[in-house]
Amino acid sequence: MAVREFAERGADLELVGIQKRFPGFTAIEELDLTIPAGAFFALLGPSGCGKTTTLRLVAGLEEPTQGRILIGGKDVTATKSHQRPVNTVFQSYALFPHMTIIENVAFGLKRRRIGDALGRAHEALRLVELDHLAQRRPQQLSGGQQQRVALARAIVNRPALLLLDEPLGALDLKLRRQMQLELKTIQEEVGLTFLHVTHDQEEAMTMADTVAVMNKGAIEQMGAPELLYELPRTSFVANFLGQSNLFTGRVADTTSSAITVAAGGHRIVVPVSRAQRHQGEITVGVRPEKVALHVEEPDDDADRNLLGPGRIIDVSFSGVSTQYIVEVPGVGTVVVFAQNVGSGPMASVGAEVWLSWAIAHGFGLDDGPSETGRFPADDSTRSIAAQHREALVSELEEN
Template sequence: MPSSNLTISGLCKRYGDVTALAPTDLEVANGEFLTLLGPSGSGKTTLLSLIAGLSQPDGGTMLINGLDVTYGAPYERDIGMVFQNYALFPHMTVEDNIAFPLKMRGVKPGQARQQAQEALEMVRLPHVAQRFPKELSGGQQQRIALARCMVYRPAIILMDEPLGALDKKLRDHMQMEIKRIHRELGTTIVYVTHDQEEAMTMSDRICLMNGGRIEQLGTPADLYFRPRTLFVADFLGESNLFEATVAGTTGDGLSLALDGGRVQAGAAVHGTAPAPGQKVRVLVRPQNLGVKRVEPDAPALSAQVLDVMITGSLTKLYLKAPFAGETPITVAFPTSQQSTRYRVDETLWLQWQAADAVAIVE
C-alpha cells in the first residue's frame, strides 16, 4: 500500500467565472487526521466534495491508495462519509443502520450483525442496538453515524462539520471520542470545520484555506507559532500584529523599530529575508506578552489600560499604544488575586521574548 492514502495533483473546480478551487496539490498520509479549515467560501467544502466524488473536477488528478479515482463514482472510492445531519434511516434500528453498508456489499446477515455489534462497542453504545434514531440524543446519533461509516473499514473517512449541530459541552466530548476512535482504528480522516479550536484540538495537520487556495499546510503548532502570511496569523487564535521596520539582524532574529522603541523578533518565516528599512508585521500572541507596572531596565514599550476582563481561568487586559494604531493590544494570563488590581488608564510596560514573536513580510 502506498504511504499516502490520498494524492491530489492540480485538482481544480470552477462554477462559470468563479474559481471555487484553484489548482491544488495535497497528500494525506496513511492514518493521518487532516483538517480542512477556513472561512466560508475558502474552498474547503469544495475540496471535500471532490474527494467524495459528489462533484466532478475541471482538471487535475486524484489517487486513493494508488488508484486513479478522479472521475470515479463515490462507491468506487473506498471512502466513508459522516454528515452534519447524520443521515440515519429513521425506519431502521440502530443495528440495521450500521449493517446497511455491509448488506450493500454482499456481507452475509449473521456476519453483518456481528460487525455492527463490534462497531457499536467501538463507539461505546452496544445497548442501543434495537432503538430507532429518534430515540437517541444528538451525541448518540453522531456516534451511530460514525459507527455506520467505519463498519466496513474504508481507506478514508470524510467528515463534513459533523459536530456543528451539537452544544459546546457535547461537542468537546465528541472531539475526544473521535480522536480516541481514530487512534484505535488508525484510519485516515479528512475533516472539515470552520472552528479553529476544533481544528487545533483534533488534527495531526491543518490545511488552512483561503480564496480557493491552500494558505498554509502544517501541524497546529506550525500554523500557530510560525504563520507564513498575515491571513494565517490573524485567522488562527488571538493575535497582536504590530507594524515595524527592520533595523538589522541579531543572530537568527531581527531587530525592529516601531513607534515607542526597539524590539526583537524571530526571523520572517515566509518569503525572502527582509532587508534593513523594510516594513514587516510583528506577531505576538496575548499569552506571550509580559506586563510590568514599573519601567524595567530591559527594553519595554509603554501602553495604557483600556479594559480588564476576568473570563474565568484567564484574565485579559486590553491596552492602547501608538505602535498598535487603533487596534487594542490583548494580554492574557491566568486569573489570580492580582488580576483585580489593574485599573483603566493605568500605564503598563510590555515585554516579550524574541522567540515568542514572528516577523511576517507583507
C-alpha cells in the first residue's frame, strides 16, 4: 500500500452554523469552520470550552442542536458514526491487550472483510516504524510505541479525516515532544486531514498548520500558530497561548504609524498595524521574552518602550531561561524571561531594575484584561474513547 493511497482519501471538513445545547448550558454557541483537505488543524482551549464536544459532533457521537457537518462536500450530519469516513486516535490508545500488534491494526479491516488485511496492516506499521514489533502484545511496548500503533490502526482504514483526542496526554514530557514531531511527519507523508483537539498550547503550536483557540463555545481567534502568538486579538488568547504582560490605559497620542497609551504614569507605544483598537481606553501588551532587564537605567531610545524603576519580587531559574517578576509602580507586576547566556541570574530579589522592549514587538487587543472564561464540561456523556472501545469489544464478541 503506497503512501499516496492514504492521501487519496483526505477530505475537507466543514461545520456550518453548528450549535450544541445540553440541559442547563450551551456547549457550542454557533460555530462556522472550514478545514481544507490535507491540513493539520488544532482546536485549542481549556476544559469546558467546547473543543471535545466539537470533536464528538464530527465523530458522530453527538448530534448538533442546529447546523450541518460536511466531509468532502457530503453532508454527514445525520450519518451514523461507523458510516462516516472518520477515525479517532485516543489518549488511552484503546488497544486490545490479548491481541498482537498486527492483529490490533488489522482488526477493523478483517471485520469489514477487506482483502489483504494483514498486508495492509504491515504497511501501516512500517509507516510508523513498528513493523519489527508486529508479533508483540501492547503491554510489551512503551507508551510512545503504543500510541504509534493506535495511529497505524486508524490510518490503515484510510479515513478521509483523522481525529486526535488529546493523543499525547498520557506520555511524559520528553516522549511527548518526540511524538509531536513524529505525528507531524506522518501527517505530511500520508496527506490525511488531521483535526487535533488539545489543551496543550505548545503541542498545538508545534504540530498544527492552523490553530483555532476556543473559548465559551466559540472560536476566539484562528490562524497560523506564529500569528496567534505574535498578534493575539483578545486578552483570553494573549494569556492562554503563552504568557503576556498587559497594560490598560487611554490613548494619549496617535500618529500614522503608532499609538501612545498612558498607563499608570507611563507612556507605552505600539504600532498602529499591530493594534486592534486605536482610540479610547485600550489594552496593549508584550510577551515576557521580548522584555529586556536592565540593572542600570538605559538611555532613551525612540524605538523602545521603557518602564521603571521597578523592583524584582521573584526569580525562578528553569534551565534555558530565568523568569523575573518585577513590581513596577503604576502598572503592577511585569514578567520577564531572560535567556541564561551567563553563569546565573543577572539580578536577585529586591534589586532595582528597568524594563524595555522594542516598540515593534508590542500589540494592542480588542478588549481589556479578563479572566479565562470557563463553564461546566459535559459529564453526562461518556468519553469518545470509552464508546469506541465498547464498540470494538462488541464487534469482537460477535465474531
